[in-house]
Amino acid sequence: MKKFALLIMIFGLLISCKNETNKKDSSTEEVKKDSLAPVSDEMMESAVIYEANIRQYSPEGTFDAFTKDIPQLKDLGVKVIWLMPMYPISEKNRKATGGKDVEDIEDPEERKKYLGSYYSISDYSAVNPEHGTMEDFDELVQTAHENGMYVILDWVANHTGWDHAWITEHPEYYTKGKDGQITDPINDETGEPWGWTDVADLNFDNEEMRQKMTDEMLFWVKEHDIDGFRADAAHSVPTDYWESAAKTLNEVKPLIMLAEAQDPKDLFHNAFEMGYNWEGHHLMNEIAQGKKNAKDWDDYMKKVDTTFQKDDFLMNFITNHDENSWAGTVRERMGDASEAMLAMSYTIPGMPLIYSGQEYDMDKRLLFFEKDTIPKKKGKVYPLLEKLGALKNTHTALNGGKNKASYTAVKNSAEEKVLLFKREKDGESLYYVANMTDKPVAFTAEMQGDFMDYMKDSELSISKDQKMQFEPWQYKILINK
Structure with a gap:
């Protein structure tokens, strides 16, 4: 009887220890989950965002291959990682390079090359097995959080x-064509299909589908601790849906909501934190190509100031997955103006974007429907991004979110050729000045004082009415001493 009692006591102690261990494990898990501060307006003021193309980021095209590089993204000032769609891709009507459909390719080996569009999703609540497992995905998110970075998902x-x-199961969730059959997306202005034949258009008049869509988003927030969404073609979905979804999602925790839209001004406030600066990007391309000038940029910024509300802010970029694959590389579009435009994207109001491979001087168009890979050799752009990222992260005059630093155009004697503006907040200020032409230019400007030439780590004094000479596409970031 005594032996039996002793055994009961030992068994009880073991159970107690196990429970205690479980409590510790649970506590540790809770600390890990909560170790990253919630998304805040303050964080977004100084953030850099990185668009990760998992398929093309590495030869393996896996979550794990990207995860191991996450710590070094801190060197670039990255605070937000945007993952391009990493969900399973539909096989039916799958697209191939050159506008072909995979189903039209007779050679089975040739057919295997084509992996389809990231944006043709067969399951919103799973991961593409080509990238790894859900556990691999969770490790990516945890690693990002441990390194002070937030993860947002591309949402289609x-x-x-x-x-x-x-x-x-629910054909009523989809838009029907004149023949009564489910249709691919239609251009509302022309009434004709866009040509996106690999996808089926959803009907947001169906309330049940709306709820299901929000539930799918909640799955990633609640079960996998992601920090927000980049909404693909956000303008094609009713604004009232985004407002309802954002309200529900943010009740779980504060999120980053990024709208991909040509004209995002109507999507802010109750739906999105940030919108695409597509118009500004296209203008950068045109200036680099000599089709527009510095004065056109000043006019654009006046338009932004009068069109958007004070707490609206935009994501600035010189490349992204669409531009790279379809419009051309940075060098193709911007040529010798590339560096000046990159620096400009960091110094104007908003949040600057880095696209996978940009940091490695990538000068090729990544294949969209096939496996490709980015270069991984550091060249000229990587140290440039490090320097710009450090400035963006630390200098209050570059705050670009809802409480952004002011932006003021500064008069100069060559306003069609020279772009000159001042950013200022809380007593800190800096200037961006650039020759926006492919010819040398001499000019004077309404600025004077002692400055730090940030990119050269040197001091510079400018006197009243001093004539300055800039070479083609030369720029400076000048910080008041």
């Missing part, structure tokens, strides 16, 4: 792939 609400279960 406008359409699904043709293999999605809703096609057969």
Whole structure:
């Protein structure tokens, strides 16, 4: 009887220890989950965002290959990682390079090359097995959080792939054409299809589908601790849906909501934190190509100031997945103006973007429907991004979010050729000045004083009415001493 009592006591102690261990493990997990401060307006003032193309980031195209490089993104000032769609891709109507459909390719080996569009999704709540497992994905998110970075997912609400279960289980969730059949997305202005034949258009008049869509987003926030969404073609989905979804999602925790839209001004406030600066990007391309000038940029910034509300802010970029694959590389579009435009994207109001491979001087168009890979050799751009990222992270005059630093155009004697503006907040200020032409220019400007030439780590004094000479596409970031 005594032996039995002793055994009971030992067993009880073991259970107690196990429970205690479980409590510690649970506590540790809770600390890990909460170790990153919630998304805040303050964080976004000084953040750099990185667009990760998992398929093309590495030869392996896996979550793990990207995860191991996350710590070094801190060197570039990155605070937000945007993952391009990493969900399973539909096989039906899958697209191939050159506008072909995979189903039209007879050679089975040739057919295997084509992996389809990231934006033709067959399951919103799973990961593409080509990238790894859900556990691998969770490790990516945890590693980002441990390194002080937030993770947002590319969310494609406008359409699904043709293999999605809703096609057969809930055909009422989709838009029907004149023939009564589910259709690919339609251009509202022309009434004709866009040509995105690999996807099926969702019907947001269906309230049940709306709820299901929000539930799918909640899955990633609640179960996998992600920090927000980049909404693909946000303008193609009713604004009231985004407002409702954002309200529900933010009740779980504060999130980053980024709208991809040509004209995002109507999507802010109750739906999105940040919008695409597509118009500004296209203007940068045109200035680099000699089609527009510095005065056009000043006019654009006046338009932004009068069109958007004070707490609206935009994501600035010189490349992204769309531009790289379809419009051309940075060098193709911007040529010798590339560096001046990159520096400009960091110094104007907003949040600057780095696209996978940009940091490695990538000068090729990544294949969109096939496996490709970015270069991984540091050249000229990597140290440039390090320097610009450090300035963006630390200098209050470059705050670019809801409480952004002021932006003021500074008069100069060559306003069609020279772009000159001042950013200022809380007593800190800096200037960006650039020759926006492919010819040398001499000019004077309404600025004077002692400055730090940030990119050269040297001092510079400018006197009243001093004539300055800039070479083609030369720029400076000048910080008041």
